[in-house]
Amino acid sequence: MLAEIGLIATALSLIAALYAIGASIYGERRDLEGWVISGRNAALFTAALLLIATTALTIALMNQQYQIRYIWSVSSPNMTDLYRFTALWGSQAGSLLFWTFLMAAFAAGAILTNWRSNRQLMPYATAVMMSVTVFFIALVLFLENPFERYWIVGSEVVTSALIPAGAMAPDTSRLAETANGLNPLLHHFGMAIHPPTLYIGFVGFVIPFAFAVASLAVGDFTTSWIKASRRWTLVAWLFLSLGLLLGGRWAYDVLGWGGYWGWDPVENAALLPWLVGTALIHSSIIQEKRGMLKTWNLFLVVLTFSAVIFGTFATRSGLVDSVHSFARSGVGLPMFLFWFSLTLLSVGLILWRRGRGELRDEHRIRNYLSRESLFVLNNFVFLALFAAVFWGSFGAPIVSEMFMDTQITLGEEYFLRVTPPLFVALFLLMGIAPLSAWSATSARRLGRAVLVPLLMTAVFLLVFVLLGMSSIGALVGYGIVSLSGMVVLYETYRAAAARRRSAGENWLAAFANITRRNPRRYGGYLVHLGITVMGIGMLGSTIFQFETQRTMSVGETIQVQDYQLRYDALLEGQVALDGRLMDIAEVTVLRDGQELAHLRPRRDFFPETAGLNTMTISGSHSNMERDFYVLLVGWEDIAAQSATFKIFINPLVNWIWLGGLILVLGTFVSVWPRGGARVRQSTRVERAAVAPA
Amino acid sequence: MSKYGFLKSWIGALVLLALLLTVSAVLAQDAPPEPPADPASEVTADQVNAVASQLYCPVCENITLDTCGVAACEDWRAEIRMYIGMGMTDEEIIDDFVVRFGDRVVGTPQNPALRALSLVTPWILVALALGFTVYTLIRWRSSRDELSSKPAAAVAGAAAAPPDDDYRSRLERDLARDTEDE
Numbered sequence: 001m002l003a004e005i006g007l008i009a010t011a012l013s014l015i016a017a018l019y020a021i022g023a024s025i026y027g028e029r030r031d032l033e034g035w036v037i038s039g040r041n042a043a044l045f046t047a048a049l050l051l052i053a054t055t056a057l058t059i060a061l062m063n064q065q066y067q068i069r070y071i072w073s074v075s076s077p078n079m080t081d082l083y084r085f086t087a088l089w090g091s092q093a094g095s096l097l098f099w100t101f102l103m104a105a106f107a108a109g110a111i112l113t114n115w116r117s118n119r120q121l122m123p124y125a126t127a128v129m130m131s132v133t134v135f136f137i138a139l140v141l142f143l144e145n146p147f148e149r150y151w152i153v154g155s156e157v158v159t160s161a162l163i164p165a166g167a168m169a170p171d172t173s174r175l176a177e178t179a180n181g182l183n184p185l186l187h188h189f190g191m192a193i194h195p196p197t198l199y200i201g202f203v204g205f206v207i208p209f210a211f212a213v214a215s216l217a218v219g220d221f222t223t224s225w226i227k228a229s230r231r232w233t234l235v236a237w238l239f240l241s242l243g244l245l246l247g248g249r250w251a252y253d254v255l256g257w258g259g260y261w262g263w264d265p266v267e268n269a270a271l272l273p274w275l276v277g278t279a280l281i282h283s284s285i286i287q288e289k290r291g292m293l294k295t296w297n298l299f300l301v302v303l304t305f306s307a308v309i310f311g312t313f314a315t316r317s318g319l320v321d322s323v324h325s326f327a328r329s330g331v332g333l334p335m336f337l338f339w340f341s342l343t344l345l346s347v348g349l350i351l352w353r354r355g356r357g358e359l360r361d362e363h364r365i366r367n368y369l370s371r372e373s374l375f376v377l378n379n380f381v382f383l384a385l386f387a388a389v390f391w392g393s394f395g396a397p398i399v400s401e402m403f404m405d406t407q408i409t410l411g412e413e414y415f416l417r418v419t420p421p422l423f424v425a426l427f428l429l430m431g432i433a434p435l436s437a438w439s440a441t442s443a444r445r446l447g448r449a450v451l452v453p454l455l456m457t458a459v460f461l462l463v464f465v466l467l468g469m470s471s472i473g474a475l476v477g478y479g480i481v482s483l484s485g486m487v488v489l490y491e492t493y494r495a496a497a498a499r500r501r502s503a504g505e506n507w508l509a510a511f512a513n514i515t516r517r518n519p520r521r522y523g524g525y526l527v528h529l530g531i532t533v534m535g536i537g538m539l540g541s542t543i544f545q546f547e548t549q550r551t552m553s554v555g556e557t558i559q560v561q562d563y564q565l566r567y568d569a570l571l572e573g574q575v576a577l578d579g580r581l582m583d584i585a586e587v588t589v590l591r592d593g594q595e596l597a598h599l600r601p602r603r604d605f606f607p608e609t610a611g612l613n614t615m616t617i618s619g620s621h622s623n624m625e626r627d628f629y630v631l632l633v634g635w636e637d638i639a640a641q642s643a644t645f646k647i648f649i650n651p652l653v654n655w656i657w658l659g660g661l662i663l664v665l666g667t668f669v670s671v672w673p674r675g676g677a678r679v680r681q682s683t684r685v686e687r688a689a690v691a692p693a
Numbered sequence: 694m695s696k697y698g699f700l701k702s703w704i705g706a707l708v709l710l711a712l713l714l715t716v717s718a719v720l721a722q723d724a725p726p727e728p729p730a731d732p733a734s735e736v737t738a739d740q741v742n743a744v745a746s747q748l749y750c751p752v753c754e755n756i757t758l759d760t761c762g763v764a765a766c767e768d769w770r771a772e773i774r775m776y777i778g779m780g781m782t783d784e785e786i787i788d789d790f791v792v793r794f795g796d797r798v799v800g801t802p803q804n805p806a807l808r809a810l811s812l813v814t815p816w817i818l819v820a821l822a823l824g825f826t827v828y829t830l831i832r833w834r835s836s837r838d839e840l841s842s843k844p845a846a847a848v849a850g851a852a853a854a855p856p857d858d859d860y861r862s863r864l865e866r867d868l869a870r871d872t873e874d875e
Contacts, residue, residue, distance in 0.1 A: 257757070
């Protein structure tokens with residue numbers, strides 16, 4: 001029954017979305033309000049129908065309806081409810097349905113919140129959002145249907161979404177016995193959060209894309225599309241950032257190689273829209289404030305969404321080998337064609353409007369050190385990073401295979417050669433640009449403004465030197481990264497101090513009020529601070545990571561830098577509730593003879609799962625200074641007298657997660673609407689304070 | 694047999710034994726020494742991992758050889774251990790893997806043409822992008838004609854006076870006034 005409900009709801013959603021496209025465009029072109037509203041309602045109905053379909057699949061998963069092939073392939077009777085729920089996005093068909101639902105839900109949210117304020121753009125924006133949704137619904141219905149069921153026809157077992165003639169339902173208890181179970185790598189709490197956040201980040205960019213295309217369609221070349229979609233862009237960017245961070249944390253905990261970022265093609269596929277999306281967030285500010293970069297911003301929004309679709313295509317088609325390519329299927333070609341045509345049409349539309357002279361900027365850059373100039377340079381660096389990462393992940397492997405008949409892999413070695421100079425430029429710009437004024441800034445004024453943050457950076461580096469750091473390269477790196485954080489701290493302090501003096505407030509109130517008065521600015525500063533903190537963590541954990549592999553006997557203690565590690569015992573063949581077999585090593589971390597932590601690194605084995613069915617779970621002792629991170633690599637089966645461990649000391653790695661939290665907080669502040677009456681009141685106070693005597 | 698016949702045979706046997714012992718002692722001196730311990734056993738796991746981390750598993754997907762858990766990779770790590778024990782350098786071992794499995798087992802291809810293609814192309818792209826950016830900035834800077842002279846309606850949507858400038862100038866005034874007060 002649930003399969004029928006899901007199938008019918010998905011089929012109806014396709015009809016509703018197609019109707020929404022037709023009614024919106026027809027109504028807008030013929031100026032028939034009724035049709036436009038009907039199109040809007042159909043778009044909202046599409047989201048509701050996809051919600052029903054997704055809910056039906058989720059309930060079927062929770063109720064273990066193994067006749068549904070998808071459920072048989074991603075779950076088993078031993079699984080806990082949490083992983084049964086997360087199995088919704090555990091493989092291709094379910095995750096595509098979930099992806100499509102999220103996209104329709106975002107579209108519905110954008111329609112509801114912008115209908116009145118951006119009435120002119122809404123019909124076309126609705127049509128664009130529904131066009132993308134239609135493509136994904138079609139994939140779900142015709143290529144990756146999660147509601148297909150097993151049937152017995154005669155003596156054969158067949159799969160079909162509809163009931164074949166003369167078919168009988170198979171014995172569900174037999175299906176339950178043979179159910180495949182979830183990919184072991186997905187048996188982690190991070191998997192309950194990482195995919196949905198990443199999907200939200202991906203699908204969220206459909207909103208700025210739709211508004212941009214709508215503005216091109218109706219010929220509205222003001223900042224309407226940017227204003228309409230600014231918060232949606234930031235929300236998408238926030239979730240994409242969060243998805244990348246959680247993915248890193250998941251890799252750190254589960255993949256068993258002691259790191260958080262492997263420059264894997266699919267990781268990079270998610271990084272690409274983040275890079276262009278970040279460039280877009282910066283350059284759209286220039287258009288809002290100065291009426292400049294109109295063509296460039298439209299190009300960036302198209303490139304961002306194009307990167308989203310490309311990333312989805314790369315992940316789901318197995319375009320390039322990756323640990324993530326567990327969801328391969330026949331969706332590759334349609335997705336490639338969709339990505340290609342969407343990009344071509346959108347760029348064509350921009351060029352057509354530009355060719356007609358309709359995208360002229362309203363101001364010119366007057367000064368090379370003005371904030372808009374530095375933002376343009378910032379955009380250049382983001383795009384250069386995009387090009388370098390795209391080339392390394394997809395360009396070079398595809399070109400060499402297609403034209404030189406050779407398979408190559410560009411790994412960490414390539415990325416650590418190419419990207420560091422660009423990251424240096426990015427951090428320097430992140431430090432200097434906030435000090436520059438719009439329109440014009442003199443070198444002298446900029447130099448004066450950067451002086452105090454530079455001194456603060458020097459003091460910060462002195463602390464590192466006093467703590468024993470002697471590597472000149474590392475100190476230069478920390479200096480460049482921390483400068484941007486110091487600029488943020490100093491600028492915020494200056495503003496709060498001015499506020500405190502003019503309005504007679506205490507420090508806390510002054511900070512709160514400057515943030516409430518200009519959440520975009522101070523939210524942005526917090527994001528910069530978060531990225532600085534993350535940068536410090538990335539530098540520390542990359543440059544100073546220590547790694548060793550040792551074989552130890554039970555009771556033996558070894559020295560690892562300042563720590564001692566004692567191997568206490570091995571518990572073999574422990575059975576977990578979900579049926580996995582765990583081999584757990586018990587080790588103790590000591591420092592100066594004092595016990596710091598008892599760790600239990602382990603190897604999990606999933607006997608029910610075919611293919612990749614082991615997982616290496618680390619044990620780690622964490623603090624802000626470093627992680628002592630232990631992996632169980634192997635052991636002697638006879639009486640487990642010796643075991644082999646890989647031990648990592650990852651300095652400052654937890655700064656990455658802390659920086660991520662600050663980044664999330666900062667984005668929330670940026671998205672938060674300005675306060676109402678209280679802000680107006682505080683503005684009056686400020687006006688009074690700055691009024692000439 | 695004479696009464697000395699028994700004695701003679703004993704003396705003969707003793708001489709023969711002495712000869713045998715002498716020969717065996719000489720032979721023992723010339724025998725090769727005990728075979729040395731397996732050189733691979735002297736190689737540490739860290740040495741193996743240092744090489745394996747520069748290689749990608751030939752059968753898996755984007756996983757370096759030092760972290761790959763499949764049985765074939767354990768064999769390849771044992772092979773690396775053996776090569777190190779035989780005195781081969783890291784480069785020689787990596788080259789051997791490239792010859793056997795192709796350029797996909799290294800993070801950057803060894804083939805000169807592919808290596809150049811991989812490493813130079815991004816910088817060409819960066820140089821082109823930089824050139825475009827600089828050209829754009831110079832072009833904008835050289836045409837100083839502000840379009841703000843157009844009718845106000847033509848520039849609708851763009852903020853004529855950036856609020857941040859107001860804010861910054863007010864902030865600067867506040868700071869200046871505070872300094873004067875002090």
